[in-house]
Amino acid sequence: MSRETADLGDVAGPVLLFGGPYSNLNATQALISLAQRRGIPPYRMICTGDVCAYAAEAERTAQTIRALNCAVIAGNCEDSLGENALDCACGFEEGTVCNRLSVEWFTHAGKQVSDDTRLWMRQMPGRAVFTHSGKRYAVIHGGAEQVNKFIWPTDPAEQKVHEINLLEKDLGVLEGVVCGHSGVPFVEQVGHCRWINAGAIGLPGHDGDPRTSFAVLDGDNVEIERLEYDYEGAARSMEHVGLTAGYHNTMRTGWWPSEESFPEEMRRGVTSMMSVR
Numbered sequence: 001m002s003r004e005t006a007d008l009g010d011v012a013g014p015v016l017l018f019g020g021p022y023s024n025l026n027a028t029q030a031l032i033s034l035a036q037r038r039g040i041p042p043y044r045m046i047c048t049g050d051v052c053a054y055a056a057e058a059e060r061t062a063q064t065i066r067a068l069n070c071a072v073i074a075g076n077c078e079d080s081l082g083e084n085a086l087d088c089a090c091g092f093e094e095g096t097v098c099n100r101l102s103v104e105w106f107t108h109a110g111k112q113v114s115d116d117t118r119l120w121m122r123q124m125p126g127r128a129v130f131t132h133s134g135k136r137y138a139v140i141h142g143g144a145e146q147v148n149k150f151i152w153p154t155d156p157a158e159q160k161v162h163e164i165n166l167l168e169k170d171l172g173v174l175e176g177v178v179c180g181h182s183g184v185p186f187v188e189q190v191g192h193c194r195w196i197n198a199g200a201i202g203l204p205g206h207d208g209d210p211r212t213s214f215a216v217l218d219g220d221n222v223e224i225e226r227l228e229y230d231y232e233g234a235a236r237s238m239e240h241v242g243l244t245a246g247y248h249n250t251m252r253t254g255w256w257p258s259e260e261s262f263p264e265e266m267r268r269g270v271t272s273m274m275s276v277r
Helices: 025-038 058-068 076-082 097-112 115-122 157-171 231-240 247-253
Strands: 005-010 015-018 045-047 127-132 135-139 176-179 186-190 193-197 212-218 221-227
Touching (some): 058 097, 157 176, 231 247
Parallel strands (some): 005 127
Antiparallel strands (some): 015 212, 127 135
């Protein structure tokens, strides 16, 4: 579907960037509480999409994000749930464990999400631009033209340069790109442009730590941080509604049920490339 680009204007002060609430109400509420403690208002919070996915409380999570009234960019889950599609269009390869397991959580989310929430999802912008400390940023979900494109920290810089060129062709010169989708947070300087994946707050980044991740952009500095929240409660909520195919254990262990969707260099036993507090 065709989506607009939102212009968020000049955003002054620390900006909290986050992706993938993934129906994880516990994590969503924890992030909002953290922002309040730090004095970061909703207009300085930006979500890279996939509000409803793996965890138990799709509708309540969507309502919570909607009530927060922060900027939200549509992800593939918004595309799919908003249009009552048959699957999540996550981009997992056919026949992989992650592709098979997506049937369980997508079916659950589809039963929970209301018509009003689906309308909200259909009205989301597909990308956004904003200025911060004199630098111009674009916000996307996955890739510049492919919403469910996985872009990893291990991908060569040339691939990110290609995505940046596509964005600049439409949006003009950029000094930064903020994205999500892969769920793995990282920051990389690519030529004149900084690539920022804020990670996901709803599931850990497949590194053995059950805490999830977000990023804070403050002037020229961007920090990826861990989110402390009740992940055991999130796992129990999934078990309560029958979401027991594997991702409930991810909440506790920090490891995804299948590594097939990750590059070989990012699988178990390999040191995480992420720098976090």
